[in-house]
Amino acid sequence: MKKSILLAIGASVVSGSAYAHPGHDLQVGFASGFLHPLTGWDHLLVMLSLGIWAARRPAQQGWQLPVLFVSVMAVFAALAMVWLPMSLAEVLVAASVLVMGGLLIVKGQFSRGAQFSVVALVAAAHGYVHGTELGQSWNALGGMVLATAGLHGLGWVLGRQQQPWLKMVTRLLGAVMMGLGAYWLVA
Template identity: 40%
Template sequence: MNRTACLRLALGTSLTVAAGAALAHPGHDAATVSASLWAGLAHPFTGADHLLAMAAVGVWSALIARSAADTLRLPLAFVALMLVGAAIGLSGVALPAVEPMIAASLLVIGLLLALRAKLPAWAGTLLVGGFAIFHGYAHGAELPATAGALPAVLAYVGGFAAATMALHLLGIGAGTLLRRHAGWLARAAGAGVALYGASLLVA
């Protein structure tokens, strides 16, 4: 399977999850479920911290991947562990240092991107997945008021999972292009992400 086919499969799966979550219980208020789905889809785009982290994971993955399948390893790990974090946030369990860890994710992933660092597969997956838990917790803890019933909650979660995967895929696309034509620009972008993360940590 080539890289384009892998990307299409991942995006299609994400959108199917979102749609399935929204339609899983048709007996409930469709407007409420729809509003929650759109809130979830929009949420990763409403904060520069989430948006930059997810895009950076995609770019870094494209720069260091050895194959098309390997390109999706980090994004899929991010989404999976993000859902774990969201479940923790939705449950009401307190997770310490959420905002500092989100800022740290920008600093660390930005530096890895700037250096085009290649970690062992297990280390990169563990690192990205660990940070994803905190991003997911923030999403889950900010559940909109419209998402009171389970179908609406599932729609919200499916929405931000699909949006996150879309950002990863955009990052992969950008990273693939830059890898071939302007690797220095990807590194400069990584440095910018790292600086933004550092500014959040000291703010």
């Protein structure tokens, strides 16, 4: 298992641009920032899946994961707005789609530290990539943060549902995300 994880990380580092996050031609302003996460599959899928996954964690820690994500994403987006872009972020975004898809499928329990680490890394990658597109538009950042929190909330509601068919659909979503993430990593 550890060998597989190391191989996946190594492959993602040496792969080319993931194309997981297409340029959405983000314009300046709150509304365009709000719409931005809703127009890219990478952001949309990861935000929904994080909300679903967090809803299935123990109650005392599940809510902390979306809060951590939004906070770290906002910080790294702000860093990207005032600093140089990082080329590895695109690869990390593609890997985040794959990882979050896997988390929807796996039923295992993870330590609190492992959960926080995964969420922080995924949020940092998404924040940095999106922040490079925002330029200096702090209003757009506010819209993006609000939409991201909303997508987490929608995922949370879906994750709390107990219908067996919805759990099966969630696992199917996880498999699709893993496929997309793997494709974006090698494309």
